[in-house]
Amino acid sequence: MTRSTGGAIALLILLVVTLTTFGRTSAPSAPTPATKPATATSALKPVVLIITARIDGSDILKFTRDGAHWTHKEWQWPTDVKIDDVDWAPESQSDLAFKDQKQFEFLRDYDFSTARAIAKHGRGILSVEQEDDGCEISFADSANGADTYTIEIRVQPRKGEAQ
Numbered sequence: 001m002t003r004s005t006g007g008a009i010a011l012l013i014l015l016v017v018t019l020t021t022f023g024r025t026s027a028p029s030a031p032t033p034a035t036k037p038a039t040a041t042s043a044l045k046p047v048v049l050i051i052t053a054r055i056d057g058s059d060i061l062k063f064t065r066d067g068a069h070w071t072h073k074e075w076q077w078p079t080d081v082k083i084d085d086v087d088w089a090p091e092s093q094s095d096l097a098f099k100d101q102k103q104f105e106f107l108r109d110y111d112f113s114t115a116r117a118i119a120k121h122g123r124g125i126l127s128v129e130q131e132d133d134g135c136e137i138s139f140a141d142s143a144n145g146a147d148t149y150t151i152e153i154r155v156q157p158r159k160g161e162a163q
Contacts (some may be wrong), residue, residue, distance in 0.1 A: 044109055044157035048118065051153070053081040055122070055139045056146035059090075063112040064134035065158075067097040067104075076146065078139075105133075114156035122149030 044096045051061065057075025061068060068083070070090030077091040086103060088096055114133035120126045125140035126149055141147050 046154050047107070047110060048152055048154050049084055050150065051081075051083050051137065052148065052150045053078040053139065054146045055124070055141040055149050058138070058140045061137040062131075062134060062140070063115065063137075063155075065108055065112065066099070067095060067101075069096075070094045075141075079146070080148070099139075100117050109158055110155045111158045112155055114152045117151055118154050119152040120150065122151075123147045124149075126151055128153060 010036040016052040053059070053061075055078050058071065058073040059078055062071070068088075070081075071076070071094070072086075072090070074080070081088045081090055082094075083104070087100075096104070098107050102156050113130050113132060115128055115130065117126075117128045122139070122141065124142055124147065125138065128151070129136045129138070135153070137151060137153070139149055141149070
């Protein structure tokens, strides 16, 4: 390779590095946290809900446009249940209506049939199943004692919702 060819290659590499460094657009925005709804003038963005619960046995959590419903199946009722750090005691109140919960009222503009698990943790089975009107999250802890389960779900806005 001649000296002028080497210089041209170095200049080309410098140009590519400069363009990729300074020509980048900003990184895609993260989903809007569920406890911070979009403003009326902004477009709705996907939200991520973080659900945690101490499970001993099996339970089902169903989300629809109207709210959440907890169905206890076997062993002990769940404890330490939280949706985005908001405490919930499903044993004493199995239904959580979004219209009655100011911090969750905006979730009525989201389509829970689009919910997808993006992270989950627990020693047993933890799954999300989409339904026409929402989604079901199933917890199954068959080992002795309870364990803490965490699942993060991403939910898309409803199509055609007025802003």
